[in-house]
Amino acid sequence: MGYNFHTSTDEELVKKFIDGHIDAFTLIVQRYQHRLYKLAYMMLGDEQDAEDVVQDVMVTVYQKLTSFKWRSSFFTWIYQITLNRCRDRLRRKKWMAFLIYHPNGADSEIEHANITRSNMDNATWDAVHQAELNRIIEKYMQELNPNYRQIIILRDIEGLTYQEISKITGLTISAVKSKLFRARNQLRQKLMPFKEEFLYD
Amino acid sequence: MIDLNDYHKELKKQKWMLRKWAENIMPPLGFEARLRTRLENIHRSFWSEVSSLIPKLAPVALGLILLLIAISPGHENTNHPSSTFNSDDSLDNWVWLENIDQMSDEMLLVQTWDLIASSEGR
Numbered sequence: 001m002g003y004n005f006h007t008s009t010d011e012e013l014v015k016k017f018i019d020g021h022i023d024a025f026t027l028i029v030q031r032y033q034h035r036l037y038k039l040a041y042m043m044l045g046d047e048q049d050a051e052d053v054v055q056d057v058m059v060t061v062y063q064k065l066t067s068f069k070w071r072s073s074f075f076t077w078i079y080q081i082t083l084n085r086c087r088d089r090l091r092r093k094k095w096m097a098f099l100i101y102h103p104n105g106a107d108s109e110i111e112h113a114n115i116t117r118s119n120m121d122n123a124t125w126d127a128v129h130q131a132e133l134n135r136i137i138e139k140y141m142q143e144l145n146p147n148y149r150q151i152i153i154l155r156d157i158e159g160l161t162y163q164e165i166s167k168i169t170g171l172t173i174s175a176v177k178s179k180l181f182r183a184r185n186q187l188r189q190k191l192m193p194f195k196e197e198f199l200y201d
Numbered sequence: 202m203i204d205l206n207d208y209h210k211e212l213k214k215q216k217w218m219l220r221k222w223a224e225n226i227m228p229p230l231g232f233e234a235r236l237r238t239r240l241e242n243i244h245r246s247f248w249s250e251v252s253s254l255i256p257k258l259a260p261v262a263l264g265l266i267l268l269l270i271a272i273s274p275g276h277e278n279t280n281h282p283s284s285t286f287n288s289d290d291s292l293d294n295w296v297w298l299e300n301i302d303q304m305s306d307e308m309l310l311v312q313t314w315d316l317i318a319s320s321e322g323r
Contacts, residue, residue: 051232062243
């Protein structure tokens with residue numbers, strides 16, 4: 001093959017693919033499939049939607065990679081496509097939710113976790129505790145405005161720089177910072193009721 | 202009034218929780234296989250589209266090639282009305298007859314005979 005999954009840069013793999021090496025594309029898929037799935041899932045909160053988005057993104061990348069102009073890094077480009085697809089899907093879902101009436105409403109409040117430690121060993125307790133914590137985080141992340149949610153994901157989870165986030169979202173750096181501040185505060189307030197008893201132990 | 206230290210501590214904890222949540226997100230079973238199948242199908246259909254275009258484009262390409270051969274300089278064009286071809290195949294040896302349109306058939310015949318005679322006598 002002449003190139004290695006672990007040592008080849010994205011740029012090298014893209015160039016190999018453009019030169020006709022289809023296996024370079026396989027490596028690109030392997031490198032990004034899980035990252036993009038996580039990103040899509042965190043944005044959409046649904047396994048099937050996240051999988052569909054990743055498939056669509058990879059097909060788009062396959063079809064458009066030969067005309068990729070390197071105005072941004074490959075990673076920025078692929079994240080941009082993924083987040084755009086997620087936003088499209090969220091818009092569609094919003095319309096569907098508007099059109100289809102749910103008499104019982106899906107907006108159930110999260111009850112304060114009422115789990116007790118009785119009869120649980122440490123490992124089981126930790127697992128249950130973590131699962132409950134994840135359920136709460138997921139619920140409140142999904143309640144954030146998608147524009148705030150994407151910034152929190154890119155900065156606090158993915159650890160990207162403000163510049164990278166600015167390139168991916170098309171926002172100015174100061175807009176990224178202000179959205180991040182608001183997003184963090186909104187999430188913090190949502191998690192406040194759980195502060196004492198559950199989250200900050 | 203928010204204590205800045207508390208705020209930073211809470212923020213740090215919040216980030217930690219978010220990362221823990223993200224760590225636990227795993228693609229469903231068969232995700233990779235389904236993605237690979239979809240991409241393989243796209244790849245196959247792309248190449249079958251390209252190969253299905255070849256028979257459609259082949260006559261056009263052949264026509265273009267023939268046209269290029271026909272109009273390329275130096276090609277033997279025996280139907281040219283104002284020229285006659287000398288056996289030596291170079292442009293210098295093409296003999297141009299002036300005012301051929303005004304010539305009568307007899308004149309043309311005489312001129313042609315003269316040319317043949319002069320080339321043989323060369």
